[in-house]
Amino acid sequence: MVQAERAANEARSLAEAAARDATEEAKRRAAEADEERKRTLAIQEQARQDAQAAAEQAKVLEQAANEEKAKAIAAQEAANESKKAAEEEVAKANAAKDDAERQLKEGIQPVVTPTPEEVQAAKRRVQYQEDLFHFAVAGVAGGGKSSLINAFRGLRNKDRGSAATGVTETTLAMARYANSHTEDPYVWYDIPGAGTIKIPDWQYFNAQGLYVFDCIIVLFDNRFTMTDIAILTNCRRFKIPTYIVRSKADQHIRNLMRDMGYDSDDDEDDEDRKAKLQRAARHQFIEQTRRSVKDNLENANLPDQRVYIVSNETMLSVVKEKRPKKVIDEIELLSDLIGEAQTRRARRDAEAANGTQSGI
Numbered sequence: 001m002v003q004a005e006r007a008a009n010e011a012r013s014l015a016e017a018a019a020r021d022a023t024e025e026a027k028r029r030a031a032e033a034d035e036e037r038k039r040t041l042a043i044q045e046q047a048r049q050d051a052q053a054a055a056e057q058a059k060v061l062e063q064a065a066n067e068e069k070a071k072a073i074a075a076q077e078a079a080n081e082s083k084k085a086a087e088e089e090v091a092k093a094n095a096a097k098d099d100a101e102r103q104l105k106e107g108i109q110p111v112v113t114p115t116p117e118e119v120q121a122a123k124r125r126v127q128y129q130e131d132l133f134h135f136a137v138a139g140v141a142g143g144g145k146s147s148l149i150n151a152f153r154g155l156r157n158k159d160r161g162s163a164a165t166g167v168t169e170t171t172l173a174m175a176r177y178a179n180s181h182t183e184d185p186y187v188w189y190d191i192p193g194a195g196t197i198k199i200p201d202w203q204y205f206n207a208q209g210l211y212v213f214d215c216i217i218v219l220f221d222n223r224f225t226m227t228d229i230a231i232l233t234n235c236r237r238f239k240i241p242t243y244i245v246r247s248k249a250d251q252h253i254r255n256l257m258r259d260m261g262y263d264s265d266d267d268e269d270d271e272d273r274k275a276k277l278q279r280a281a282r283h284q285f286i287e288q289t290r291r292s293v294k295d296n297l298e299n300a301n302l303p304d305q306r307v308y309i310v311s312n313e314t315m316l317s318v319v320k321e322k323r324p325k326k327v328i329d330e331i332e333l334l335s336d337l338i339g340e341a342q343t344r345r346a347r348r349d350a351e352a353a354n355g356t357q358s359g360i
Contacts, residue, residue: 112206114206114209114211118209119211119212121209122209122211122212123212125174125209126174126176126189126209126212126213127176128212129187130348131185132185132186132187133185133186133187133214133215133340133341133344133345134187134189134212134213134214134215135152135186135187135188135189135213135214135215135216135217135337135341136189136191136208136210136213136215136216136217137149137188137189137190137191137216137217137219138191138204138208138210138216138217138218138219138231139191139193139218139219139220139227139228139231140193140220140221140225140227140228141192141193142193142221143193143219143220143221143247144219144221144247144248144312145190145191145193145219146162146164146190147247147312148217148219148245148247148310148312148315149177149188149190150162150312150316151312151313151315151316151319152179152188152315152319152334153177153179153180153188153319154180154181154316154319154320155180155316156316173192174189174190174191174192174208175189175190176188176189177189177190185341185345186341189213191208191210192208204227204230204231205230205231205234206234210231210234210235210240211234211238211240213240214240214241214341214344215240215241215242215243215337215340215341216231216235216240216241216242216243217242217243217245217337218231218232218242218243218244218245219245219246219247220244220245220246220247221246221247221248223292224244224292224293224296228244228296229296229297229300229302232244232297232300232302232305233300233302236302241340242305243308243333243336243337244293244305244306244307244308245307245308245309245310245333246289246293246307246308246309246310247310247311247312248311248312249285249309249310249311249314249328250311250313250314250326251311252285253278253281253282253285254281256281256284256285257274257277257278257281260277260280260281261277262274262277282328285309286309286328289307289309290307293305293307308329308330308332308333308336309328309329310328310329310330310333311326311328311330314326314327314328314330315330315333315334318330318331318334319334
């Protein structure tokens, strides 16, 4: 009985020990399973995060690629526009070149517009003053510009202070002359003659800075030339008043009288015949001059404009308030020039007065 009980206790002890061992083993395995589960969850979370990061990176890269693609498309479009603009500029340049070559072949010279800086430099060069009226006498070489300026100033060619004159072109640089009557607000400019080696005719207007003058007298002697036409055309562009003047009328009339048979050395020529020849030559000279200038202006598509026919000797007498007998247009020319200056001065004074009133 005792032995059986002991055996039962031992069996129970063994069973309890086996149960405890089984429980511990189960706990251990449960813990290992829980750790494995946690590791699996961590791996899954890391995989999810890695996948999310990869997706975000892929999205960033796709966006960057799209931006680069858009930039490339924009750059290509800009390049195409630039190419198109360049091709248009090349086409314009080629057209301008072809037009310039055509004009040069046809004898038409290029039109050059001075910059504001060039205008101011030209004004400084001629000593431009707002309170003065600036007359420029321009034209081909040998037309008698210096002699006419001397006459306007009441001087003979050999008088002290007169402009230099000669058979050849003596004015090689622009010369400025104050009016002989200091109370008159005029200043005269003797412009070097166009058509000389020193001054190419097509550069004459801009080279001499004629665009800054208040009035330009276009003087010619023997014939009205393309240089005179170019000066008038440019003056119209700059809205500068012009006066066409043919000089040396007395010399031309004497030459025509000789062509008609007059000989000053022939004592048999009586005064009556001389007077008739003089009237005929004068009439012919005036008519031919006016017709020639009219035709030249018409051919150049310029409006008709009066031509003043003068001789320097007669102009000098008019300026000195004498009564010359052989007047043609000298009195009217001088009167019109003075009127031009007075009108411009009055307009300038009125503009200054309006500006003062508006500023009050």
